[in-house]
Amino acid sequence: MSPGTEQENAPGRTLELRLGPVAHGGHMVARHEGRVVFVRHGLPGELVRAELTDAAPEATFWRADVVDVLEPSTHRRDHVWDLADSLKAHRAGRPPVGGAEFGHIALDEQRRLKAAVVSEQLERLAGLELDVEVEPVALREDSGDDAGGLAWRTRCSFSVTAEGRLAMHAHRSETLIPVGPMPLATEEINRLRLWELDLDGVERLEVAAPACGSAPLVVFTLADGVAPSRLTDVLARLSPEVSASAVGPDAGRAPLTVRGRGSVSERVLGRHYTVTGEGFWQIHRRAPETLVAAALEALDGALAPGGQVADLYAGAGLFTAPLADAVGPAGHVLSVEGAPGTSRDARRTFKRRPEVAVVQGRVERVLRRHGGAGAFDAVVLDPPRAGAGRETVHQLVEAAPRAIAYVACDPASFARDLGWFRKAGWQLEGLRAFDLYPMTHHVETVARLTPPRA
Numbered sequence: 001m002s003p004g005t006e007q008e009n010a011p012g013r014t015l016e017l018r019l020g021p022v023a024h025g026g027h028m029v030a031r032h033e034g035r036v037v038f039v040r041h042g043l044p045g046e047l048v049r050a051e052l053t054d055a056a057p058e059a060t061f062w063r064a065d066v067v068d069v070l071e072p073s074t075h076r077r078d079h080v081w082d083l084a085d086s087l088k089a090h091r092a093g094r095p096p097v098g099g100a101e102f103g104h105i106a107l108d109e110q111r112r113l114k115a116a117v118v119s120e121q122l123e124r125l126a127g128l129e130l131d132v133e134v135e136p137v138a139l140r141e142d143s144g145d146d147a148g149g150l151a152w153r154t155r156c157s158f159s160v161t162a163e164g165r166l167a168m169h170a171h172r173s174e175t176l177i178p179v180g181p182m183p184l185a186t187e188e189i190n191r192l193r194l195w196e197l198d199l200d201g202v203e204r205l206e207v208a209a210p211a212c213g214s215a216p217l218v219v220f221t222l223a224d225g226v227a228p229s230r231l232t233d234v235l236a237r238l239s240p241e242v243s244a245s246a247v248g249p250d251a252g253r254a255p256l257t258v259r260g261r262g263s264v265s266e267r268v269l270g271r272h273y274t275v276t277g278e279g280f281w282q283i284h285r286r287a288p289e290t291l292v293a294a295a296l297e298a299l300d301g302a303l304a305p306g307g308q309v310a311d312l313y314a315g316a317g318l319f320t321a322p323l324a325d326a327v328g329p330a331g332h333v334l335s336v337e338g339a340p341g342t343s344r345d346a347r348r349t350f351k352r353r354p355e356v357a358v359v360q361g362r363v364e365r366v367l368r369r370h371g372g373a374g375a376f377d378a379v380v381l382d383p384p385r386a387g388a389g390r391e392t393v394h395q396l397v398e399a400a401p402r403a404i405a406y407v408a409c410d411p412a413s414f415a416r417d418l419g420w421f422r423k424a425g426w427q428l429e430g431l432r433a434f435d436l437y438p439m440t441h442h443v444e445t446v447a448r449l450t451p452p453r454a
């Protein structure tokens with residue numbers, strides 16, 4: 001493989017490429033003069049022109065974006081969002097916004113691609129051959145309708161341009177692109193018409209609009225030296241039921257509530273949770289109930305009144321509540337979350353549940369104190385993208401619960417962790433995959449892991 005001249009390899013140069021299979025991360029794998037090129041916005045089998053976005057001469061692989069399709073796949077569709085359409089973006093001389101990189105693919109094919117990625121990661125990193133099916137998730141329990149993969153995000157993060165307009169980042173780039181209605185966001189979020197606000201003095205904003213219909217919350221991150229009073233005009237343009245918080249140097253460390261409650265109320269399968277601006281919550285409107293049902297199914301036979309269980313990487317306690325109900329007042333739930341704000345949310349939600357101990361700290365450290373052989377009958381393990389990691393896997397192997405429900409948002413780190421469980425004799429007894437991030441390459445899995453049989 002020749003490194004080529006700087007000009008030949010410069011980002012911005014286009015290559016004609018035949019795209020191969022999908023890879024983890026949502027790229028299609030192509031080859032150019034023996035070198036792997038990870039190509040976004042394509043489909044397996046397509047012949048495309050792709051613009052190099054990362055192409056260091058000595059790099060083992062390059063990255064590129066499809067800018068023209070010479071031979072389209074039968075699974076290609078008009079993109080659901082013009083701003084994220086790499087073909088239109090290229091013609092307009094700007095990069096596409098991130099966050100909808102599968103928007104040009106028919107939904108059922110998106111799911112097949114995600115299933116292929118999960119299977120490939122399991123085989124490569126856990127040594128397991130498994131056919132995986134990614135299940136669609138309807139927007140409402142009673143309808144069966146998935147709205148064509150749109151209108152599912154109950155949470156969105158935006159940036160703000162130098163001119164004070166709502167914006168999003170281009171993929172892997174500092175470039176800001178002004179945005180209007182976001183097709184993946186719920187109607188409740190788009191109804192706020194945040195793109196009409198003059199956001200001068202605001203650096204970022206996060207919006208949460210609970211699926212249960214309770215009042216939305218907007219968290220504004222203010223630029224250095226900007227006082228929360230700057231938001232007075234902005235709030236006057238937002239409907240009065242919208243709560244608002246401000247974070248930034250003048251607002252102190254924790255978000256300052258500038259209107260309403262400074263939190264949202266979530267309701268999942270009849271249980272109530274309070275989530276502040278700082279707190280983690282699942283994004284898809286049906287994710288909480290879908291994942292709770294799947295996690296309880298994965299713990300079948302391991303949960304009983306009086307049981308000792310752990311909810312690790314617990315967030316605001318989504319799984320803690322059903323676990324507490326399952327073990328009852330004679331049982332115990334250890335609910336561990338690292339982020340202080342999110343853990344405070346959990347403490348608030350469970351303050352009248354003596355069977356729940358909310359502990360703020362890193363899981364691996366907390367398990368050194370509260371783990372050990374026989375510590376738990378059942379565990380929910382729901383780590384961030386990086387996965388649980390070797391130390392936590394070893395601690396759980398030592399604790400030897402009857403079952404673990406491993407909830408994963410990254411198939412690669414899940415497969416790596418699963419490989420370590422398997423080395424210790426554990427089995428994967430069941431795996432479900434859910435399409436909780438339509439129009440993106442992301443996929444959520446829930447696995448049942450069980451210890452070696454005696």
Ligand SMILES: C[S@@+](CC[C@H](N)C(=O)[O-])C[C@H]1O[C@@H](n2cnc3c(N)ncnc32)[C@H](O)[C@@H]1O
Pocket residue numbers: 280281282312313314315316317318319336337338339342361362363364382383384385409
């Ligand atoms: C995928 S979220 C899951 C949250 C929760 N189970 C839910 O479904 O709402 C992962 C959570 O792990 C937390 N976290 C990340 N690394 C951690 C660590 N080493 N120890 C404890 N918590 C951690 C994050 O703050 C985040 O809230």
